[in-house]
Amino acid sequence: MKQKDRELRVDFVGGAVAHRLRFGGGRGQALAKAMGLRNGKTPMIVDATAGLGRDSFLLASLGAQVTLIERSQKMHALLAKGMADAAQEGGELRDIIERMTLIQGDAKDVLPQLDAQAILIDPMHPPRKSTALVKLELRQVRDIVGTDVDAADLMRVALETARSRVVLKWPAKADPMIGIKPCSHQILGKTTRYDVWMID
Numbered sequence: 265m266k267q268k269d270r271e272l273r274v275d276f277v278g279g280a281v282a283h284r285l286r287f288g289g290g291r292g293q294a295l296a297k298a299m300g301l302r303n304g305k306t307p308m309i310v311d312a313t314a315g316l317g318r319d320s321f322l323l324a325s326l327g328a329q330v331t332l333i334e335r336s337q338k339m340h341a342l343l344a345k346g347m348a349d350a351a352q353e354g355g356e357l358r359d360i361i362e363r364m365t366l367i368q369g370d371a372k373d374v375l376p377q378l379d380a381q382a383i384l385i386d387p388m389h390p391p392r393k394s395t396a397l398v399k400l401e402l403r404q405v406r407d408i409v410g411t412d413v414d415a416a417d418l419m420r421v422a423l424e425t426a427r428s429r430v431v432l433k434w435p436a437k438a439d440p441m442i443g444i445k446p447c448s449h450q451i452l453g454k455t456t457r458y459d460v461w462m463i464d
């Protein structure tokens with residue numbers, strides 16, 4: 265089968281996600297730090313842009329309770345299936361999935377009904393110039409959901425509703441999001457940056 269014909273699926277059992285679970289950097293990795301996971305501190309997290317659920321799965325594997333919101337029916341269905349398959353495996357995988365609660369809807373409407381401590385936002389970014397470099401999986405997700413043109417509106421709702429922090433996952437070299445106040449601090453990775461707003 266040609267690589268481009270491979271169907272998009274959510275797989276928490278094999279592949280990259282399982283590898284990261286076994287060999288990932290624990291609470292020292294950038295996402296965990298950005299979300300405020302520290303020794304003795306595990307905030308209730310809402311992942312407002314669930315997508316393939318990878319970030320949520322990682323956070324849940326570190327002990328966090330995560331509520332995932334996904335507005336695309338197709339992505340939501342893929343994610344629900346991936347979560348059910350992983351739960352079937354039992355053991356550690358089921359424990360992780362049990363910490364994840366999946367909701368279908370637009371996070372702009374759902375967030376005000378939740379009592380989120382920490383909110384993660386990872387919108388689809390505008391396409392990069394060299395599209396050949398963009399991973400197949402990312403292109404497949406983009407074919408389903410397009411670009412999240414309302415990301416700034418979602419950020420505004422998140423900043424109004426989070427109790428302790430909002431984290432925006434963004435390409436490392438991208439400009440700050442237009443119309444949003446400056447963040448409190450940033451955590452920089454090679455290709456990804458986490459802009460963190462602390463709520464006081």
Ligand SMILES: C[S@@+](CC[C@H](N)C(=O)[O-])C[C@H]1O[C@@H](n2cnc3c(N)ncnc32)[C@H](O)[C@@H]1O
Pocket residue numbers: 312313314315316317318319320333334335336339369370371372386387388389405409412418
């Ligand atoms: C870049 S992907 C997120 C990837 C995810 N962080 C992961 O680890 O797999 C963005 C996803 O957020 C969803 N999304 C964007 N805006 C949303 C909103 N306002 N409410 C709910 N889902 C949203 C899109 O449909 C898409 O599936």
